[in-house]
Amino acid sequence: METTVETTRERLLNVAEQRFGEGGYEGTSLRAITVAAAANIAAVNYHFGSKEALLRAAVARAMAPVNTERRRRLDQLEAGAPPTPEALIRAFVEPGLELVLRRGERGALIARFIGRIAFDPSRRIRELYAVESEPIESRYLAALQQALPKASPDAVAFGYMNMLGLLALHQSQALSPTPGAAGPEDPSKLAENLVTFLVAAFDHGLSS
Amino acid sequence: METTVETTRERLLNVAEQRFGEGGYEGTSLRAITVAAAANIAAVNYHFGSKEALLRAAVARAMAPVNTERRRRLDQLEAGAPPTPEALIRAFVEPGLELVLRRGERGALIARFIGRIAFDPSRRIRELYAVESEPIESRYLAALQQALPKASPDAVAFGYMNMLGLLALHQSQALSPTPGAAGPEDPSKLAENLVTFLVAAFDHGLSS
């Protein structure tokens, strides 16, 4: 296996992913990142322009493959017969967990990063995540509405938000050191459990 | 209506609740809090000892009535026939939403604060929340296991974590200025919708 040399830019993105995911944006200093990346502090502003621009680049890079896979699955579903709620839920959840949990520690790191950014206390940071997944959102909402004709638009939006929240929750808990008594699930089964949970809730719990 | 005078200590706790809930712990400075509370910066260390101790006191004060109500409901449920999953879910979710969403803007503020602390990026902050709800947690898990005898302990823990996560999600979105296209639910119906969603997921989605 031949490992190509990492550029300073790549090292900064990698470390940013790790540190922002474990301390949040406000809780992580550029100095902590640049030291861990063996880079000079000024390198951040040279390559990205600012701390927030570094985060923005890291979010975009981390979410790109997830969104690509989601788009691919949506295209595929729209080509065939009207999809079931389960198919749609899988198309959303699995790219967020599988693509990322199957890449070992590195993938779990990315998952944690994405999950934490989506729930960051600061609205400005949360919007960095929202902007990345916004183009997909309307497609999902429309497809979900079609798959659940009995549910009101509000109910569909409510279910979608819950799906998004639970996915981010379990993403953010990737890499967690088995937090005490909390359920240590087999990571390979996590996606399956979450899908089962959400399908049940969508099929029987969106009456309103 | 006679309003009693607020002590500096109370004003600090009130403002801390508001600011920590809208900027997170790291994103909120003591100076921002003391200015808004019309207090001197040194007052924080005089009354609480440190920034983190102020947060700890605010968390404890905000969660006390919620935990009290949860304990009361658990006691009541344990006195009668074995409770259904729905009864247990209500006993957990409703105190977190009703007690707090029915108190107008002030209550929504507290809800947002609790929800954000529970999901803070920093583990040390998250544990401040965990410590507060820890004593109740084992009682809920045991009662849930009894109400869902077919579910494995891992599945019960998984469901509990999802319930906790979704509650915190909707708490943290209290006071949100109707975030764009996101579903603006009738706040009075929120608890009912969330319970319905969770009951369906618990009853049909915890097979593993």
Added chain:
DNA sequence: GCATAGTTCAAACGGTCGTTTGAACTGGAG
């Protein structure tokens, strides 16, 4: 070899952070 664009570097910038200090004020007890 020389010029040039791209990149890295140590050092410093002004500003804000949480915390501490010691004096000033407050109001009731003796």
Added chain:
DNA sequence: CTCCAGTTCAAACGACCGTTTGAACTATGC
């Protein structure tokens, strides 16, 4: 009135923050 514990205050502490600077280094094209 005196005293004293409780509380507030302006000011400063050292540390760290994100950002900027200008020089030094690197490598490629001529």
